[in-house]
Amino acid sequence: MTPQRRQQLLAFLESLGFGAASGLLPAEPTAARAALATLEEALTHSSTGQPRHHDRLEFLGDAVLRLAAAEFLRSAHPSLSVGDTSALRAQLVSDRWLSELARAIALEPLLLLGPMASGDRAGRATVLAECCEALVGAIYTLGGGPQGGLTAVQQWLAPHWQASAAELLADPLRHNWKSVLQEWSQGQGMGLPAYHCHERSRVHGDPERFECRVEVADLIGAGRGGSRRQAEQQAAKAALEALDLRPAPGC
Missing domain, CATH: 1.10.1520.10 (Ribonuclease III domain)
Structure with a gap:
């Protein structure tokens, strides 16, 4: 050097x-x-x-x-x-x-x-x-x-x-909740989360225009948002929050 x-x-x-x-x-x-x-x-x-x-x-x-x-x-x-x-x-x-x-x-x-x-x-x-x-x-x-x-x-x-x-x-x-959920699911060997979205209304600017459901193994989350992306993020967040409520292994 x-x-x-x-x-x-x-x-x-x-x-x-x-x-x-x-x-x-x-x-x-x-x-x-x-x-x-x-x-x-x-x-x-x-x-x-x-x-x-x-x-x-x-x-x-x-x-x-x-x-x-x-x-x-x-x-x-x-x-x-x-x-x-x-x-x-x-x-x-x-x-x-x-x-x-x-x-x-x-x-x-x-x-x-x-x-x-x-x-x-x-x-x-x-x-x-x-x-x-x-x-x-x-x-x-x-x-x-x-x-x-x-x-x-x-x-x-x-x-x-x-x-x-x-x-x-x-x-x-x-926050990129989708990335966090994907990281967790792949780390657990569960594959990729599956997102299913549909349009609830056609009103422009409706903050709950889209509804989304995410599933990965037996973990499920649902969310709404003004866009598909926002709805997916809220669904992923709900799934992670549901994960928090699960009892720890052995409990």
Whole structure:
């Protein structure tokens, strides 16, 4: 690693709130070089063909991100139902949110990309999300892994989550309940939810113009809205709320 690249990475860590006083980087030179190599790995996209690239840390970052977001919501919004918490977390760990975070922290100029990824402007948001998730894995690793890594990630991401959660809670229609229900059903091996919509009235502007029913296994939800999309979202929300009311396994 060149001295210029080292200074670039150190300045980037400081911009995230991990300056010299944070203790994220070891003081011992050899350990510090290894830590920066981990950060470099997160910022090296697999399209470069390098033997050490972002994939491994992205895999780790995916799991860490979900746990950190769950802990943040449990602490910051304890009154939310499980369904609402799941919906909000899905937004806070989504590829869209990660790509927006990557732009907010000026991640793109630091990335090492191969020719194909560099030339694919349409897929740039995906690349940013992937490497941002790998950065989560790197921060977790540098912070001590199981011994302190989660705290480091939460220290970094909490202010960003606070702002995003406030926006989402102020505008519930921004929740993508359908995505949350689909994520849950596929995670349970139940396949995709099936939506059945019909038009209740032909009055333009009627907030309950459409009615929708969603079914996935034995879980059912129904909702109404001024458009098919809104009705589907409300049906998915109702299904998630019904899921909250189910007794836990073994009860």
